[in-house]
Amino acid sequence: MDVISSARNPIFRALCQLRDEARERRLTGSILLDGAHLVQSLLHSGHMPRQLILTETAAQHPEVADLLLQCPVPRLWLSQARMSQLSELNTPQGILAIAARPTPRQVASKHAAIMDRIQDPGNLGTLLRTCAAAGVTEIYLLPGTTDPYAPRCLRAAMGAHFHLALHETSADLKDWLPRRMAVTVLEDSTSLYEADLEGPWAWVFGNEGQGVAPKLQAWANLRVHIPMVEGTESLNVAAAAAICLFEQRRRYGA
Missing domain, CATH: 3.40.1280.10 (SPOUT methyltransferase, trefoil knot domain)
Structure with a gap:
C-alpha cells in the first residue's frame, strides 16, 4: 500500500484545507469526520462515507477493523505523523472519513x-x-x-x-x-x-x-x-x- 508521509503531498494538503475551510467544504460538498464514533454514526444514519483515511496501526484495532468491513470504499493511508497533524483529537484514533455534506431533509418535528x-x-x-x-x-x-x-x-x-x-x-x-x-x-x-x-x-x-x-x-x-x-x-x-x-x-x- 502507498502511505502518505510528506506534509507537502497535494492530497494531504487538500485534506487539511477541507478540515480548515468552510468554503472548501461547500465547494466540494464534502465534510471530514474525525474518529470512529462519527464514522459509525454516519453508517447508523444509513449513509456511506466517500473515503476512509487511516493508519496501518489503527487498522489493527478491533473497532476500526469492524468499520473497514462495513465500508467498501476507497482507502487512503497516512503515516502516524501526518495523521497526528490532520486529526484535531488530543489522541488521534487513526481513522477519519470523507463524507458527503448532508442536504436538508424533511423531518416530522413539532418544534x-x-x-x-x-x-x-x-x-x-x-x-x-x-x-x-x-x-x-x-x-x-x-x-x-x-x-x-x-x-x-x-x-x-x-x-x-x-x-x-x-x-x-x-x-x-x-x-x-x-x-x-x-x-x-x-x-x-x-x-x-x-x-x-x-x-x-x-x-x-x-x-x-x-x-x-x-x-x-x-x-x-x-x-x-x-x-x-x-x-x-x-x-x-x-x-x-x-x-x-x-x-x-x-x-x-x-
Whole structure:
C-alpha cells in the first residue's frame, strides 16, 4: 500500500484545507469526520462515507477493523505523523472519513430551533446534540452562525448532525416561519417555569455575547427567562437551551 508521509503531498494538503475551510467544504460538498464514533454514526444514519483515511496501526484495532468491513470504499493511508497533524483529537484514533455534506431533509418535528449568530463551533455542536436529544430535529441557522460542519462542531454534536434537518437560511423568518417564536431574554419576560410552553414553538438561541438579535426579540410571541440566584453570571447558550427544551419536553413530551 502507498502511505502518505510528506506534509507537502497535494492530497494531504487538500485534506487539511477541507478540515480548515468552510468554503472548501461547500465547494466540494464534502465534510471530514474525525474518529470512529462519527464514522459509525454516519453508517447508523444509513449513509456511506466517500473515503476512509487511516493508519496501518489503527487498522489493527478491533473497532476500526469492524468499520473497514462495513465500508467498501476507497482507502487512503497516512503515516502516524501526518495523521497526528490532520486529526484535531488530543489522541488521534487513526481513522477519519470523507463524507458527503448532508442536504436538508424533511423531518416530522413539532418544534424547531433557530440559531442566531452562534459563533463558537463547540457551542453550536452542543446545541445540535441537545436539540436531537430533546426531539427538536428541525434546525435553522441564521447568517453569522458558524459552519455546522466544522470538525469541532461535528465532534461536539457526537453524530447529531445525521439525525437533524439543518437549514442554512438568509430569508426573513417572519415571512415563512410556520411556528410561534420563543426567545430567552431578561427584560419583560416570564419565568420559564410559569410560561405556557405548549407548542408548536420555534426556539431562538442567540449569539454568545449579544444574545438574541433585537429584531427577533420584537417578533417573538413568547419571552422567557430562567430564574437564577441573584448576582450570578448568565448561563452559556447551550446550557440555557438544554433547560428550556427539556422543561418543554418534561411537560408535554416530544
